[in-house]
Amino acid sequence: MNHWLFKSEPSSFSFQMLKAKGKPGQEWDGVRNYAARNNMRAMTVGDLCFFYHSQSGLDIVGIVRVIAPAHAERGSDDPRWECVDVRAETAMPQPVTLAAIKDNRKLAEMALVKNSRLSVQPVSHAEWVEVCRMGGLAPAPASKE
DNA sequence: GCCAACGTTGGC
DNA sequence: GCCAACGTTGGC
Numbered sequence: 813m814n815h816w817l818f819k820s821e822p823s824s825f826s827f828q829m830l831k832a833k834g835k836p837g838q839e840w841d842g843v844r845n846y847a848a849r850n851n852m853r854a855m856t857v858g859d860l861c862f863f864y865h866s867q868s869g870l871d872i873v874g875i876v877r878v879i880a881p882a883h884a885e886r887g888s889d890d891p892r893w894e895c896v897d898v899r900a901e902t903a904m905p906q907p908v909t910l911a912a913i914k915d916n917r918k919l920a921e922m923a924l925v926k927n928s929r930l931s932v933q934p935v936s937h938a939e940w941v942e943v944c945r946m947g948g949l950a951p952a953p954a955s956k957e
Numbered sequence: 958g959c960c961a962a963c964g965t966t967g968g969c
Numbered sequence: 970g971c972c973a974a975c976g977t978t979g980g981c
Contacts, residue, residue, distance in 0.1 A: 821979090844977095845964070866979060910980080929963055929978055 815935040816851060816861040817924060818876065818898070827863045827874040830900045837899030840932070841885050844893065848932035852896045853882045860901060862935060862943065864924065871907040872943060876900055905948035918942050 818840060820826065830838055843849055855861075859878040865871055880897035913919045919942060923933035935943075944950065 819979090847964090870980075927963090928980070931978085 814855065814859050815937065815940040816855060816859060816878075817864055817872070817933045817935050818861055819864045819866045819931045819933075821867045822865045822869050823867070826865065827876075827900060827903065830863070830876065830898065831874075831903070833899065835899060837879050837897050839886065839897055840895045841887070841893075843895060843931060845931060847930055849882075849892075849894055851932045851934060852894060854934075855882065855896050857881060860940075861898070862940075863900075869907075870910040872904060872913075872947065873907045874900060874903045875949075902949070906946070908943050908947045912946060913943070916942065916946070 822828075840852065843852065855878045857878055857880065861876050861878065862872045863874045863876050865873055876898040878896050879899050882894040882896050884891060885893045885895050910924065913922060914925055919925065919939055922935070922939055923930050927933070
């Protein structure tokens with residue numbers, strides 16, 4: 813089980829919109845960055861990921877589950893770009909703000925802080941547990957190795 | 958709305 | 970294969 817973080821502007825695609833898609837979920841399409849794509853390639857079905865709202869919100873609002881491994885993006889004629897499918901798993905009882913993450917010394921190494929431009933990022937196990945705790949999810953869901 | 962950071966593109 | 974130009978992202 814690995815952990816990741818997806819970023820999205822809620823005005824174009826929010827956690828609520830993913831939630832509305834229900835069990836079939838949604839392709840995480842539109843990624844045009846190799847590092848982000850490579851992170852999606854490294855995902856396996858069942859991985860749990862944070863959903864972060866950029867631009868407005870600036871907080872981690874929920875958890876999503878990977879339900880299909882990376883595949884060519886439907887509707888793209890450029891074979892370089894791949895995406896996984898995800899569905900909403902659970903909302904954070906208490907959204908975890910970027911400000912709170914920056915204030916937490918345990919989270920100083922998070923890509924969200926260090927490389928804010930990366931739209932799909934890895935999250936370490938320790939970071940996962942800490943953010944879940946801050947968000948009112950304890951014990952962290954499926955944090956078993 | 959501004960601006961810094963950074964990734965991609967394309968000419969050489 | 971380098972690097973300047975350019976476009977995009979995202980926090981403030």
